[in-house]
Amino acid sequence: MEDQVNDPIATLLTTYNELNSASIETLYEEPSPLEFMRYVARNTPFVVRGAASGWKACQEWNAEYLKAALKDSEVNVAVTPYGNADAPTPLPDTDLTVFAKPHEELQPFPSFLTYLQQQSSLTVPLPPSHSEIRYAQTQDNNLPHEYALLASSVPPSIPFARIALSRLPDATNLWIGNSHSVTALHKDNYENIYVQVLGQKHFVLLPPVASPGVNERLLKGARYKRSDKGELELVLDEDGGEVPFAMWDPDVPEKHATKYSRLVRPIRVTLDPGDFLYLPAMWYHKVSQTGCADEGICVAINYWYDMEFSGPLYCLDTLVRSVDEKRKAEENKNDGVE
Amino acid sequence: MEDQVNDPIATLLTTYNELNSASIETLYEEPSPLEFMRYVARNTPFVVRGAASGWKACQEWNAEYLKAALKDSEVNVAVTPYGNADAPTPLPDTDLTVFAKPHEELQPFPSFLTYLQQQSSLTVPLPPSHSEIRYAQTQDNNLPHEYALLASSVPPSIPFARIALSRLPDATNLWIGNSHSVTALHKDNYENIYVQVLGQKHFVLLPPVASPGVNERLLKGARYKRSDKGELELVLDEDGGEVPFAMWDPDVPEKHATKYSRLVRPIRVTLDPGDFLYLPAMWYHKVSQTGCADEGICVAINYWYDMEFSGPLYCLDTLVRSVDEKRKAEENKNDGVE
Numbered sequence: 188m189e190d191q192v193n194d195p196i197a198t199l200l201t202t203y204n205e206l207n208s209a210s211i212e213t214l215y216e217e218p219s220p221l222e223f224m225r226y227v228a229r230n231t232p233f234v235v236r237g238a239a240s241g242w243k244a245c246q247e248w249n250a251e252y253l254k255a256a257l258k259d260s261e262v263n264v265a266v267t268p269y270g271n272a273d274a275p276t277p278l279p280d281t282d283l284t285v286f287a288k289p290h291e292e293l294q295p296f297p298s299f300l301t302y303l304q305q306q307s308s309l310t311v312p313l314p315p316s317h318s319e320i321r322y323a324q325t326q327d328n329n330l331p332h333e334y335a336l337l338a339s340s341v342p343p344s345i346p347f348a349r350i351a352l353s354r355l356p357d358a359t360n361l362w363i364g365n366s367h368s369v370t371a372l373h374k375d376n377y378e379n380i381y382v383q384v385l386g387q388k389h390f391v392l393l394p395p396v397a398s399p400g401v402n403e404r405l406l407k408g409a410r411y412k413r414s415d416k417g418e419l420e421l422v423l424d425e426d427g428g429e430v431p432f433a434m435w436d437p438d439v440p441e442k443h444a445t446k447y448s449r450l451v452r453p454i455r456v457t458l459d460p461g462d463f464l465y466l467p468a469m470w471y472h473k474v475s476q477t478g479c480a481d482e483g484i485c486v487a488i489n490y491w492y493d494m495e496f497s498g499p500l501y502c503l504d505t506l507v508r509s510v511d512e513k514r515k516a517e518e519n520k521n522d523g524v525e
Numbered sequence: 526m527e528d529q530v531n532d533p534i535a536t537l538l539t540t541y542n543e544l545n546s547a548s549i550e551t552l553y554e555e556p557s558p559l560e561f562m563r564y565v566a567r568n569t570p571f572v573v574r575g576a577a578s579g580w581k582a583c584q585e586w587n588a589e590y591l592k593a594a595l596k597d598s599e600v601n602v603a604v605t606p607y608g609n610a611d612a613p614t615p616l617p618d619t620d621l622t623v624f625a626k627p628h629e630e631l632q633p634f635p636s637f638l639t640y641l642q643q644q645s646s647l648t649v650p651l652p653p654s655h656s657e658i659r660y661a662q663t664q665d666n667n668l669p670h671e672y673a674l675l676a677s678s679v680p681p682s683i684p685f686a687r688i689a690l691s692r693l694p695d696a697t698n699l700w701i702g703n704s705h706s707v708t709a710l711h712k713d714n715y716e717n718i719y720v721q722v723l724g725q726k727h728f729v730l731l732p733p734v735a736s737p738g739v740n741e742r743l744l745k746g747a748r749y750k751r752s753d754k755g756e757l758e759l760v761l762d763e764d765g766g767e768v769p770f771a772m773w774d775p776d777v778p779e780k781h782a783t784k785y786s787r788l789v790r791p792i793r794v795t796l797d798p799g800d801f802l803y804l805p806a807m808w809y810h811k812v813s814q815t816g817c818a819d820e821g822i823c824v825a826i827n828y829w830y831d832m833e834f835s836g837p838l839y840c841l842d843t844l845v846r847s848v849d850e851k852r853k854a855e856e857n858k859n860d861g862v863e
């Protein structure tokens with residue numbers, strides 16, 4: 188094993204761990220804009236327990252309410268065989284791992300919700316009638332558009348974040364699923380305020396400096412399509428484009444590990460209804476969910492605010508990546524020579 | 526020249542330059558604590574023109590006022606032959622460059638000030654009667670102690686910084702000198718609010734990522750001592766300790782350059798009386814000064830607030846340094862082999 192003195196990335200991860208907490212900071216009241224800005228400056232997550240309990244969404248939403256509100260709506264549903272929308276997935280009959288995008292289709296909202304509820308208590312292997320995993324997760328500012336009829340149940344932005352960052356959210360997204368969907372480890376260039384409404388979300392968080400430990404690979408894109416027989420088939424994208432994606436799963440840490448994965452210290456936090464999570468820009472997150480006991484569905488809303496690209500965070504990420512790229516290139520060269 | 530694609534530090538400096546302004550941001554009113562915190566988060570300097578004009582210090586201080594206020598005081602004065610307190614300096618009769626600390630002595634304040642004033646209009650070579658350069662620059666929280674009689678002329682802290690950072694200043698320092706003193710390029714682990722009172726200060730600022738361009742070397746310490754004949758002699762410290770110090774001078778960019786110096790973009794700003802500078806933590810600064818026309822002295826006050834070590838800035842600095850150290854070690858090894 189390489190000496191840490193000569194390994195800048197190992198030194199970085201050790202320094203990071205020494206200077207930062209291994210668990211999430213918990214607040215019981217919303218921070219002021221200034222207090223929030225201090226967390227943004229430190230790029231440090233926190234959870235606020237119960238901060239949204241008074242929201243109309245948290246007070247009134249349940250499956251029945253949602254079905255009534257959207258009784259005539261069709262919504263975009265991500266459909267996959269394993270709850271693996273936007274996840275690295277083996278392409279059948281090849282030795283390729285691809286970035287699997289879901290089949291997307293419009294479904295009447297009430298029957299989508301009933302399907303989630305009925306499936307919720309079922310365990311794998313799922314019966315043929317409920318073998319598809321469905322997740323409303325369009326992430327395209329869906330709340331004021333697709334779900335406009337629900338938008339007045341939540342504030343249009345989070346005041347402490349709007350004031351601190353001096354901007355409106357770039358997107359407000361509604362997420363509706365059940366325990367069969369998992370969102371694979373990835374990161375976004377947004378400051379994210381994530382608010383739980385029904386059920387629970389289980390986050391695993393890794394800081395931006397963890398990138399050399401998550402084993403990002405360039406994956407070809409593929410998308411599930413519904414065959415004539417109604418079955419889901421994963422089809423390689425024709426454009427040949429590739430996306431970098433994390434292969435390491437902090438819940439299966441032996442698999443796909445890099446030499447740095449063991450220096451990465453995941454932070455785990457579960458959100459209950461009414462809880463806020465501040466998920467800082469560029470943090471990796473893997474998200475699983477539990478439907479609420481009575482309703483069998485899991486509902487959340489998040490607010491994405493544009494991040495700041497000047498300042499140290501983005502430069503730090505750039506440097507970590509290029510140092511790791513160079514190291515990998517050199518290791519490959521040396522492997523070739525030996 | 527090494528390809529930038531394979532040079533993480535060159536990539537970093539180019540990215541930094543693309544994302545950040547090449548000149549200083551100028552405000553004409555103090556920022557709010559929240560606005561200030563946004564600058565802290567971005568680690569970005571700014572100047573506020575005239576923000577301290579109403580301070581008693583800016584309204585009333587002049588040489589006469591100061592001499593009257595401190596007529597019975599003795600103050601610690603840094604004495605050097607070239608205005609080179611805390612600067613890299615050749616050690617006479619050797620080929621060593623050392624970190625030259627000033628001779629420090631107590632001087633009656635009024636005669637110290639008269640000396641500065643008389644010397645102020647003289648040019649090099651200075652006459653024997655004024656050949657020493659004197660600078661009151663103890664940097665040890667001198668305002669509330671050594672200069673306690675002046676402390677009520679300035680606020681005990683800067684409200685926007687105190688509120689934003691949620692702490693009192695760690696030190697408040699008074700600086701009194703003339704145009705013959707220069708403070709060599711260095712950096713401090715503090716958030717710094719620097720306030721000009723009399724005369725002008727000329728800052729050259731480099732961001733923390735510039736470290737591979739400033740050519741830091743480990744220098745042995747030395748201190749000026751007054752000989753029996755009254756002359757200043759530079760004497761090597763006996764403890765053999767070494768301090769890392771920047772050899773590159775952004776005003777003489779060809780000398781002592783590293784391969785990265787040309788990618789470093791200095792920001793220059795001159796402070797006039799009443800101006801504030803926010804000098805963010807870990808920024809390199811070289812400071813020269815001009816005495817005010819009537820009085821021949823240059824007076825400033827600065828407030829140091831402890832910086833935040835969690836968060837991306839300190840990790841970025843750690844990584845930049847260890848990548849550059851490793852590169853230098855490898856280049857030396859290769860040079861040895863060839």
Ligand SMILES: O=C(O)CCC(=O)C(=O)O
Pocket residue numbers: 362369370375379381388472474487489
């Ligand atoms: O809730 C989820 O499944 C994923 C959330 C997410 O990735 C996000 O808010 O950026």
Ligand SMILES: O=C(O)CCC(=O)C(=O)O
Pocket residue numbers: 700707708713717719726810812813825827
């Ligand atoms: O004013 C000077 O000469 C130097 C100021 C300085 O280095 C500081 O405020 O940290």
